[in-house]
Amino acid sequence: MFFHMVLERNMQLHPRFFGRSLRENLVSKLMKDVEGTISGRHGFVLAVTGIESIGKGLIRDGTPFVTFPVKYRCVVFRPFEGEVLEAVVTTVMQHGFFAEAGPLQLFVSNHEMQDGMEYQAGDIPNYTSSDASVRIQKDCEVLLKITTVSVVATEIFCLGSIKGKYLGLLNDRA
Amino acid sequence: MSVASDSPVHSSSSDDLAAFLETELDSDSDSSSESFPIEQAHDADAQVSNHRLKRQKLEYPEEETENVASVTFSEEISEASSSKVPCEHPGTFGNMCFVCGQKVEVTGVSFGYIHKGFKLQQDEVTRLRDIDMKALQSQRKLCLVLDLDHTLLNSTVLRDLKPEEEYLKSHTHSLQGDVSGGDIFMLEFMHMMTKLRPFVHSFLKEASKMFVMYIYTMGDRPYARQMAKLLDPKGEYFGERIISRDDGTVKHQKSLDVVLGQEKAVLILDDTENAWPGHKDNLIVIERYHFFASSCKQFDHRFQSLSQLKSDESEPDGVLSAVLKVLKQTHSLFFQDGGEDLSSRDVRSLLKQVRKEILKGCKIVFSRVFPTKSQAEDHPLWRVAEGLGATCATEVDASVTHVVAMDVGTEKVRRAIREKKFVVHRGWIDAANYLWKKQPEENFGLEQLKKQGTDDVSAAAAAAASAAAAASMRTVVVRFADADAAADAAAYHIATAGFIGVSRRTQRSDAAAAAGSCVNETNKS
Numbered sequence: 231m232f233f234h235m236v237l238e239r240n241m242q243l244h245p246r247f248f249g250r251s252l253r254e255n256l257v258s259k260l261m262k263d264v265e266g267t268i269s270g271r272h273g274f275v276l277a278v279t280g281i282e283s284i285g286k287g288l289i290r291d292g293t294p295f296v297t298f299p300v301k302y303r304c305v306v307f308r309p310f311e312g313e314v315l316e317a318v319v320t321t322v323m324q325h326g327f328f329a330e331a332g333p334l335q336l337f338v339s340n341h342e343m344q345d346g347m348e349y350q351a352g353d354i355p356n357y358t359s360s361d362a363s364v365r366i367q368k369d370c371e372v373l374l375k376i377t378t379v380s381v382v383a384t385e386i387f388c389l390g391s392i393k394g395k396y397l398g399l400l401n402d403r404a
Numbered sequence: 405m406s407v408a409s410d411s412p413v414h415s416s417s418s419d420d421l422a423a424f425l426e427t428e429l430d431s432d433s434d435s436s437s438e439s440f441p442i443e444q445a446h447d448a449d450a451q452v453s454n455h456r457l458k459r460q461k462l463e464y465p466e467e468e469t470e471n472v473a474s475v476t477f478s479e480e481i482s483e484a485s486s487s488k489v490p491c492e493h494p495g496t497f498g499n500m501c502f503v504c505g506q507k508v509e510v511t512g513v514s515f516g517y518i519h520k521g522f523k524l525q526q527d528e529v530t531r532l533r534d535i536d537m538k539a540l541q542s543q544r545k546l547c548l549v550l551d552l553d554h555t556l557l558n559s560t561v562l563r564d565l566k567p568e569e570e571y572l573k574s575h576t577h578s579l580q581g582d583v584s585g586g587d588i589f590m591l592e593f594m595h596m597m598t599k600l601r602p603f604v605h606s607f608l609k610e611a612s613k614m615f616v617m618y619i620y621t622m623g624d625r626p627y628a629r630q631m632a633k634l635l636d637p638k639g640e641y642f643g644e645r646i647i648s649r650d651d652g653t654v655k656h657q658k659s660l661d662v663v664l665g666q667e668k669a670v671l672i673l674d675d676t677e678n679a680w681p682g683h684k685d686n687l688i689v690i691e692r693y694h695f696f697a698s699s700c701k702q703f704d705h706r707f708q709s710l711s712q713l714k715s716d717e718s719e720p721d722g723v724l725s726a727v728l729k730v731l732k733q734t735h736s737l738f739f740q741d742g743g744e745d746l747s748s749r750d751v752r753s754l755l756k757q758v759r760k761e762i763l764k765g766c767k768i769v770f771s772r773v774f775p776t777k778s779q780a781e782d783h784p785l786w787r788v789a790e791g792l793g794a795t796c797a798t799e800v801d802a803s804v805t806h807v808v809a810m811d812v813g814t815e816k817v818r819r820a821i822r823e824k825k826f827v828v829h830r831g832w833i834d835a836a837n838y839l840w841k842k843q844p845e846e847n848f849g850l851e852q853l854k855k856q857g858t859d860d861v862s863a864a865a866a867a868a869a870s871a872a873a874a875a876s877m878r879t880v881v882v883r884f885a886d887a888d889a890a891a892d893a894a895a896y897h898i899a900t901a902g903f904i905g906v907s908r909r910t911q912r913s914d915a916a917a918a919a920g921s922c923v924n925e926t927n928k929s
Contacts, residue, residue, distance in 0.1 A: 321519055321644065324532065325494070325502065328519045335520065337497045351539060353640065378505035380498045387498025387521055389505050 231313060233306050236282055237272065239264065242295045243287070257281060260300055266333075268384045273308025274333045309334055309379050309388050316400060317390070319370045322355040329372060335387060338374055342391035344398065364399050371400040494528035497521055513661055516651040517625075518644060533666045537747070540616065540669060544739050546751060547665035548615035548731070551674040552623060552631050554692040554699065556607075556724075559598045559631075564698035569711045572597065583637050591630065598634065599695040602717045603724040608641050610728055614735045616665070618645040620658055620672075622679070625650050657681055668750040671734065673727060685752040688730065691723050691838045723839070730840045733758050760793035762836050767795045771809035771816040773830055789833050800825075808833060812850050 239260065247255040261278050268274050282301035289296050309315075309331075317329035317336055326339040340349060346360035356367035366372060374390040374397055381387075392398045491504035498521050501508045512523040524532070540546065550556060565572075576597070577586025588599045611617060619642050621628050628648035636642050653661055658679045660667055672680060672687045680687050694700045695716070697709045710716050717723065737754045774783045785808075786796050797804060800816050800823075807820040807827050820827050832848035 323518065324535070328522075337502050337519075337522075339503050341503055353643075378500055380500045380507065382498045382521075385498065385521065387500065389497065389500060389502060 231308060231310055232276075233272075233308065234279070234303065235272070235306060236301055236303055237269075237275075237306075238299060238301045241298050241300050242290070243298065245294050245296070248296075253284065256284065256298060256300065260302060264302075264304070268333075268386060269306070270381050270384070272306045273386065274306060276305045276307055276333075278302050278304045307332065307334070309376050309386065311376055311379055314373060314375045314397070316371055316373055319366060319368055319372060322349075322357065322367060324349050324351075327357065327366065329374065329390070336374065336376070336390045337388070338372075338390045338392055342377065342389070342393050344393055366399055373397050373400050492527075493525065494531075495522065495524035497523075513653065514651070515662060517647050517662070529661075529664070532664050536664055537666045537669060540665070541747075544614075546615050546735060546738060547618065547663065547670040548611060549618045549620050549660070549663060549670060549672045549674075551672075551676070551679075552619060552621040552628065554675040554694070555601075555673060555690055556604050556635065556693075557598055557600045557631065558693045558695040558699050559596050560696035560698045562595045562597060564696070564701075565597065566697045566712065569697060571714075572599075572711060583634055586634075589634055594627070594630065597696070598631065599711075600634065601693045601722075601724055602719045603722050604635065607724045607728050608635060611731060612641045614731065615671070616645075617641050618647060618663055618665075620647045620663075620674075622649045622656070622658070624648055659683070660686070668752060669738075671731065671751055671755065685755070688727060688755070689838070690727055693717070693723075726839050726841065730758060756791070759791055759840075762840060762842055763789065763792040763794035763833075766793075766806055766842075767797060767804045768806045768808055768833075769797050769800050769804050769816060769820075771807055771814045772811055773808055785830060785833060788837055792833070792836055806832075806845070809850065817850075 241256055241260055241263075243252070243256055243259065247259075260281075264275050265278060266275070280303045282303060284301075285299035287296040287298045315331050317331040317334075319327050319329045321328040324340075326337055326342070329336045329338065340347065340357070343357065344359065347357045347364070347366075348360070350356050350358055354367050356365050358365045372392055374392050375394060376388050377391050378389040379386065380389075491501060491506070493501040493503065493506070493508050495502055495512060496508060496510050497519075499507055499510050502522075510523060512525040513529055514523045516522065553559060572588060573590065576588050576590040577583065579589060579591070583589070584605060586600075587602070588597070590597050608617070619628060619632055621631070623631070625646075625648040628646050632639075632642050632646050647662055649655075651662055652658060656679075658674075659681075660670055660672075660683055663670060667683070667686065670683075670686050672683060673690055674680060674687060675690050675692045677684065677687065677689050692699075692703070694703075694705070695710045697712055700707065700709045719725070734751060734754050737757065738749055738751055768789050770780065770783075770786070773785060774780050780786055780798055781796075789796050794806075800807065800819050802823075804820070804825060807816055807825055808830055809817045809827060810829055811817070812827075817827055826845040827850055828845050828848040829850055832843055832845060835843045835848070
């Protein structure tokens with residue numbers, strides 16, 4: 231789920247950046263540091279939309295660096311258990327398939343698929359239903375439900391399921 | 405629920421059992437519940453006999469009620485999953501078991517090339533390997549693991565290009581569009597230039613009919629993927645099976661633990677023997693492809709690279725086509741219809757068998773090749789010769805066919821010349837080892853060693869010195885190229901197909917120290 235929230239960060243700035251463009255330097259450094267990273271609590275920080283406030287800078291003892299507490303608004307994406315989202319299949323294996331929803335990597339095990347879905351090996355490995363009406367292969371879009379979310383260090387891994395009403399294949403490969 | 409046809413022991417719900425017992429205790433003719441539709445159709449006799457059967461069946465539930473109850477109870481728990489056993493956690497994605505989602509301890513082999521964060525337990529890997537083996541057998545294919553650098557291609561950083569190699573920049577093939585016709589590519593974004601080995605496209609096409617192929621390289625993942633795009637633009641040969649150094653389990657070493665194929669059905673093609681410490685029997689060592697000058701420099705060779713000589717390996721007679729023949733031979737031996745069960749065949753023993761055909765029938769005596777102090781039988785060259793099918797002896801007698809020597813002056817050599825035996829230098833054995841074919845002895849005569857200038861003799865001596873001072877961490881490189889190379893001293897090495905080079909930098913310093921001494925003295929060290 232996406233959120234637009236205010237986060238805070240202490241930015242350290244070297245004196246060479248002081249001067250007229252100090253604020254600009256601070257903001258660009260913030261964007262470089264934070265966009266695209268993963269925060270365990272908040273999920274993926276996707277984009278900084280604006281700066282709320284920049285506090286007074288304090289010089290760190292013993293170094294020339296100055297620390298500014300910066301409050302900024304940003305869009306974050308955090309997966310939740312039970313959340314339903316669309317994903318694109320990236321790799322199909324005997325145990326299940328990997329899919330990605332933007333920056334999030336998910337795995338759907340073959341136990342979490344409808345009964346009758348069988349793994350077909352070959353040049354293009356895929357999962358086919360027993361009546362051959364549904365075929366899930368690389369680059370297919372699926373609607374899946376997140377069953378487990380796990381945060382390991384700065385990585386987020388999720389397990390999903392397509393066993394359920396309205397879940398499963400959305401479109402064939404374009 | 406066809407409870408009538410099943411005995412109560414197999415009923416899948418305790419509720420049904422209760423219903424059954426209830427109806428059983430009621431009068432049977434009145435038991436017209438939906439669970440007994442079949443009985444309704446039976447006539448009276450049938451009903452009586454059914455009743456008797458039910459009575460008998462009734463005995464069973466008394467004893468096995470507990471079993472039934474426990475089965476149904478656990479079934480109700482595991483209703484969601486299709487299996488009735490607790491999850492074995494075959495592997496992890498992140499720190500969760502990817503089947504049940506529980507947080508488990510992260511052990512197991514990391515399969516990063518399939519997906520980031522994906523690990524499989526050893527039991528699961530074994531299970532997958534067995535499945536893979538069956539699939540391969542039905543397709544009549546084996547596994548082939550290919551190295552990239554110096555085996556299928558040669559890459560250089562643009563910085564290291566020598567001035568005489570600048571002409572190559574105008575010959576590069578475009579990266580856009582069809583890359584399958586190209587041989588040399590400029591990769592500006594990686595600051596590299598890559599030359600594919602001659603014959604590589606045909607090699608991959610032929611090999612893909614007999615083998616499921618993997619790439620295993622010591623380069624990093626982006627490099628590996630980029631090279632795979634050049635070698636295999638359609639993704640039909642390798643698919644996702646691209647293993648880079650980021651995916652290996654042990655640093656600086658390659659191992660078959662991340663390959664999902666059974667060891668007895670995997671062949672490896674690599675230029676470095678020491679990269680595969682645990683799998684030397686599966687390995688076919690191939691001669692290094694030195695196209696760029698920086699590649700020669702990397703291994704401390706003093707001869708000129710192919711780009712400097714403006715020549716290249718011959719396509720039909722090159723190393724890759726020789727290796728392809730060996731692969732075809734081994735493959736046909738494996739799938740030969742001998743009535744033997746395929747699962748008992750081991751590609752490693754078949755490879756040894758093919759190797760032993762090369763110098764079959766040759767009896768070799770070595771002269772001044774081994775240090776006098778050490779045991780001749782333990783010397784690597786002796787072992788290589790025996791591996792090639794030759795028998796080795798220490799004394800010249802009538803049955804000897806070849807004498808391998810480094811100098812014409814020895815007694816053994818003179819006797820051999822008298823008795824019209826072949827006298828060759830050790831390059832003959834190395835050539836047979838790398839080209840998988842017995843080479844004509846005329847190309848490896850001792851006169852060739854003498855013709856070369858003093859530089860080259862000392863280089864050859866240095867090579868022989870370090871090669872003779874036995875240690876296991878050594879690879880010997882034999883240089884071969886088209887015979888039309890320029891008449892240069894270095895080129896002469898290449899043209900005569902007999903030069904030996906030492907590839908290890910560490911041994912080179914020892915060799916340099918020993919280079920001052922001539923051949924005779926090296927064997928005393």
